[in-house]
Structures are given as structure tokens and as C-alpha cells.
Amino acid sequence: MSNVLVLVDHAAGAVRKTTAELLTIARRLGDPVAVFIGEGVSEALPALGQYGAVKVIALSNPELGQFLVAPKAEALAQVAAKVEPSAILISSNAEGKEIAARLAVKLDSGLITDAVDVEAGDGGPVTTQSVFAGNFTVQAKVTHGTPIITVKPNAATPEAAQTSPEVEEFDVTISDTAKTAKIVESKPREATGRPELTEAAIIVSGGRGTGGDFGPIEAFADSLGAAVGASRAAVDSGWYPHAYQVGQTGKTVSPQLYVAAGISGAIQHRAGMQTSKTIIAINKDPEAPIFELVDFGVVGDLHKVLPTATEEVTKRKS
Amino acid sequence: MKIVVCAKFVPDATADRRFRSEDNTVDRAGVDGLLSELDEYAVETALTVKEAGGSEDGEVTVLTVGPEQAADAVKKGLQMGADAGVHVLDDAIHGSDAVATSLILAKALAKLEADLVVFGMGSTDGGMGVVPAMVSERLGLPAVTLGSEVTVEGQTVRIRRDGDTASETIEGTLPLVLSVSDQANEPRYPSFKGIMAAKKKPVETWSLADLELTADQVGGSSAWTEVVEVTARPARTAGTIVTDDDGSGAAELVEFLSTNKFL
Numbered sequence A: 001m002s003n004v005l006v007l008v009d010h011a012a013g014a015v016r017k018t019t020a021e022l023l024t025i026a027r028r029l030g031d032p033v034a035v036f037i038g039e040g041v042s043e044a045l046p047a048l049g050q051y052g053a054v055k056v057i058a059l060s061n062p063e064l065g066q067f068l069v070a071p072k073a074e075a076l077a078q079v080a081a082k083v084e085p086s087a088i089l090i091s092s093n094a095e096g097k098e099i100a101a102r103l104a105v106k107l108d109s110g111l112i113t114d115a116v117d118v119e120a121g122d123g124g125p126v127t128t129q130s131v132f133a134g135n136f137t138v139q140a141k142v143t144h145g146t147p148i149i150t151v152k153p154n155a156a157t158p159e160a161a162q163t164s165p166e167v168e169e170f171d172v173t174i175s176d177t178a179k180t181a182k183i184v185e186s187k188p189r190e191a192t193g194r195p196e197l198t199e200a201a202i203i204v205s206g207g208r209g210t211g212g213d214f215g216p217i218e219a220f221a222d223s224l225g226a227a228v229g230a231s232r233a234a235v236d237s238g239w240y241p242h243a244y245q246v247g248q249t250g251k252t253v254s255p256q257l258y259v260a261a262g263i264s265g266a267i268q269h270r271a272g273m274q275t276s277k278t279i280i281a282i283n284k285d286p287e288a289p290i291f292e293l294v295d296f297g298v299v300g301d302l303h304k305v306l307p308t309a310t311e312e313v314t315k316r317k318s
Numbered sequence B: 001m002k003i004v005v006c007a008k009f010v011p012d013a014t015a016d017r018r019f020r021s022e023d024n025t026v027d028r029a030g031v032d033g034l035l036s037e038l039d040e041y042a043v044e045t046a047l048t049v050k051e052a053g054g055s056e057d058g059e060v061t062v063l064t065v066g067p068e069q070a071a072d073a074v075k076k077g078l079q080m081g082a083d084a085g086v087h088v089l090d091d092a093i094h095g096s097d098a099v100a101t102s103l104i105l106a107k108a109l110a111k112l113e114a115d116l117v118v119f120g121m122g123s124t125d126g127g128m129g130v131v132p133a134m135v136s137e138r139l140g141l142p143a144v145t146l147g148s149e150v151t152v153e154g155q156t157v158r159i160r161r162d163g164d165t166a167s168e169t170i171e172g173t174l175p176l177v178l179s180v181s182d183q184a185n186e187p188r189y190p191s192f193k194g195i196m197a198a199k200k201k202p203v204e205t206w207s208l209a210d211l212e213l214t215a216d217q218v219g220g221s222s223a224w225t226e227v228v229e230v231t232a233r234p235a236r237t238a239g240t241i242v243t244d245d246d247g248s249g250a251a252e253l254v255e256f257l258s259t260n261k262f263l
Helices: A017-029 A041-050 A070-083 A094-107 A215-224 A232-236 A267-273 A302-317 B037-053 B068-080 B098-112 B131-139 B192-198 B249-259
Strands: A003-007 A031-037 A055-059 A087-091 A111-115 A117-121 A124-131 A136-142 A148-151 A166-169 A182-188 A202-206 A227-230 A257-261 A278-283 A296-299 B002-006 B009-011 B033-035 B059-065 B084-088 B116-120 B143-147 B149-153 B156-162 B166-173 B176-180 B203-206 B225-232 B240-243
Touching: A003 A017, A003 A070, A017 A031, A017 A041, A017 A087, A017 A117, A017 A148, A031 A041, A031 A070, A041 A055, A041 A166, A055 A070, A070 A094, A070 B131, A087 A094, A094 A111, A094 A148, A094 B098, A094 B131, A094 B143, A111 A124, A111 A136, A202 A215, A215 A227, A215 A257, A215 A302, A227 A232, A257 A267, A278 A302, A278 B249, A296 B249, A302 B249, B002 B037, B002 B098, B002 B131, B009 B068, B033 B037, B033 B068, B037 B059, B037 B068, B037 B116, B037 B149, B037 B176, B059 B068, B059 B098, B068 B084, B068 B192, B068 B203, B084 B098, B098 B131, B116 B131, B131 B143, B131 B176, B143 B156, B143 B166, B156 B176, B240 B249
Parallel strands: A003 A031, A003 A087, A031 A055, A055 A166, A087 A148, A111 A148, A202 A227, A202 A257, A257 A278, A278 A296, A296 B240, B002 B059, B002 B116, B059 B084, B084 B203, B116 B176, B143 B176
Antiparallel strands: A117 A124, A124 A136, A136 B225, A182 B166, B009 B033, B149 B156, B156 B166
């Protein structure tokens, strides 16, 4: 079988769920080889083995963390030159896409971003993407070089396939050119205790209809173990931080369940959440365009509906 | 300082966008186009940097690659206050993917001898957001991306950005590739004066030959990705909608969650 490189997405060795998804997809295409950049590979090893990595290539050059993505792309290009993979899979977040972009130029290869599914095809992987605010589904393939594919969270359900991968240390050479943009300060975002917006299975989002009070949104989200999102209107009003904005100019999300509360459903917002598997909306205005998308809708005041629903969910769960 | 904004002409996101059946590329003829909304933040950033610098020789050029109508994207930039425009126009470009587009842009930027290259965070059509990094890679220049606050002092460009896990400050030295998010500023509207002045500003049209590129390096025939199938999403079947007149909305909502195994 051919090797498929998977760039591990992790925080100090804590492997993100997206990596389990990538490994699951990689197994459809060949033997997954995990590339781990940074500190904490031993902490990461059990999770990588659980989802079928046949080998883990570890890169711990300290310069890799300090200088943004250019050195990581260089490192990955060097690994690819040695392993000669049949495909490279990377998480479709801001950093992942930037690494993939540089890698495509370095390896003289085609790049597909934001895949929501990847399957093996006759001439290499065939990807599925959702475009134009979810109005079209596009299937595509890479026709030149090593297929480089960034995959969106929730594109696959992680399936365990236990292996005992060996760790191979890999020494990289980082060029001076790659060291020209530097992180001079980094403040970790305050932990909310909620799941990451982009990888959450359930998201509860609030918009203009909250009137600035996100309390009912957060409480309902917590009762469901969900992440909290916000519409651009809510973010522009200063009611919720930009990091939580869902939409074309914020984050695109694709959870199992999306609950839009007090969100009318402007095209830009729809572009960011339309591929959610199940959609629920709560809005006072029966004419709100969001109702065209829903599987279930409540025409009503979120300030009345959500607190009662939160109570009921908590009761049923306990 | 020579500031170049890379701007994309895109089909209007509020219109009925579709694909051409013959080659699965975006149908640009059937839909009105405009300067990608996200590139307005880039134009504004360029103008602000120029104005803040107060240097006599500061110049903002809007660069676009695209069909005839893409000249409108350049025009919008000029109306906002940019000084000059360059439109790379060549029939052979149709069907270029991001990798090929980045090659064309890199050649044009080298020819323009740009000190600062400004991009929006992504286009509102393809939405890949990868071209700034590709151009930076090709030109061997540093890239600071997705800035929500941008300052330029002398040769140093500093941005702040909010990532998924951290809020960072990133620094680089000119010449440099910059991309800005929609949090960076409030793009100005063209004034009447700006609209009139734009008509007199120089716009150059360059062909592939002007960039020492050949047709086989770009376009659909050399795109390294291929769209094999396009499917319009079937109309969503109408969902259940209840009205919370009597306070039963919450109970029905929870029942839906329970039936669909979300609890």
C-alpha cells in the first residue's frame, strides 16, 4: 500500500478530533503516516495508534513553532520528498490551508481545500466540496503531482483501528527565507470549557434577536454540550467576540446540529452554516429566510423558548 | 513605498451563481460581478498605510487577473482612492486554478516591484484563501496573514490576529505579503469626487506575454485540479415549523432533539 501523510493537528501533544478524522480518511487511500510537528509526541502516540497510523514521523526543531507556517511547509516538503506519499491530508483551518498552499507550490502539485469527503478513485483521491453557500456539491481530483487535500472538520466519523506505530525522528533544515515572519507575542485564548467552534458536533448560535444577551444561548449550548457561535450582526454590535463568528467572513462550520437563535439568515451567514446536517431555528419573524433551511423551526421569542428548553434538556439528561 | 492590492472580480454572492456545463468552471457571463467584498478591506488597508506614511512617493496600485468585466474590480479600487490599476487579461487564463493564478500574480507583482502586497482574507467565490501564501512562497517574501489590526512603521509591518487557539502579534519586514480579515477596518465608500477622479487614473492591461508567461503554464489545460462533477443541491424538503403561541415551542423543540438523538 502507498503511504498517505497526515499532518497532526494538536495542542502540546493533545491530538484534536480532526486528526482522528484525517487518519480515518487516510486509511481509505493507503497507509496513514502521521507527521507530528512540535513537542509532545509521546502524549500523542496512543491517539495516533488508535486511529491506525502505521508510523509517526516526529519533527521537534524549536524553530518550527516560532516562525509561523513557512518552516512547517518546508519541513513537510522534506518529509514528502523522503516518503513519496500518494496523498497529503491536512486539517482545513487557517494554518492548515496556509501550509497546504505553500506545499502545493513547493511540490509542484495540485491542491484542493475544504473537502467535506474524500474517497479513493481510479486516478487518486476524489474529493467532495460544498460551494456557493452550499447550493452546489463539487467533486474534484488533483491531476498533477502529489494530491494535497485540506479536509474540513466532521468530514468523517473517526473509526478506531489499533496499530502500534513506531516513532521516527526527522531532522529538517529550515531556510532563512522561511524565518522572516515571526510571532512576537501569543496569548492563548481564554478557555470557555466549550468545544471548539469549528469541530463541535453541535453549535448554538445567536444573532440580532438576542438583543445583546447571550445568556440564554450559552445556557442552552451548555445543556447540549455544544459550542457557541454568533452572527455577524451580533459580532459587529460587540455582543460576542469575532472568533466565534459563523459565516462567509467568519468561520464556516458543518456540525451534526446547528441551532440558529434570533438569526434571520442573511446569505453571508447561510454560507457559513448551510452544510450542517440538521438545522433548527428559533425566530420571532415567521418570514425570516433561515426558516427556508430548517429541519425544525420555532416561530417565537428565543428569550422564552430557550430557557424552558434548557430546563427540559437538563432534566432529561440527569 | 509601492503598495499593490490584489483584488478579485467575483460573481455577486447574492445572485444565482452557477457553473458552465461545458467545462465545470464558474459561469461569469450569466451573473453580475463585482470586487470581492473581502478585498475592499485590503484596498482600505493599503490606502490607510499610504496615508499614515505621509510619504510623497507612496503609491497604491490595484492588480486584478480576470476576464474583460474584471476591469470593474480595478475601477472600484480606483474610486475608493487607489492611484493606478493593472488588469492581467488573456483568453488563455480562463480556467486557471489557485496555483496558476498565484503564478500570474507573482509575475505581475515582481514586474510592479511591490514593497507591500495586500490581499483580502479570501475570495467570496472560491473561498480557498490560499493565494496569499502561494504568492509569498513564489516571491520568497514573508507573509503575515489574516491581520485584524495592521501597523506599518518604517520597514516593519506588525499585525494582530485572533486564531482558533490564541491571539497573536506577528512581525515582518518589507517587502512583504499581507492579508487582512474583515475586522481590519471599515472600507470607505467612493465619494463623487473619487468616482470622477478614477476616470483619469492610469490602468494598464497586460497579457501573459507581458509577464513572460505562456498559455500552457496557465488556464484550464494546465490546472492541477479538475472538477469532475457538479451537482446542484436538491431543494431542501420543508422542515416542521411550529408557532410558540401557547408556550409549547420549547417542549416541541426538545421532543425534536430527543427523536433525532441529540440528547
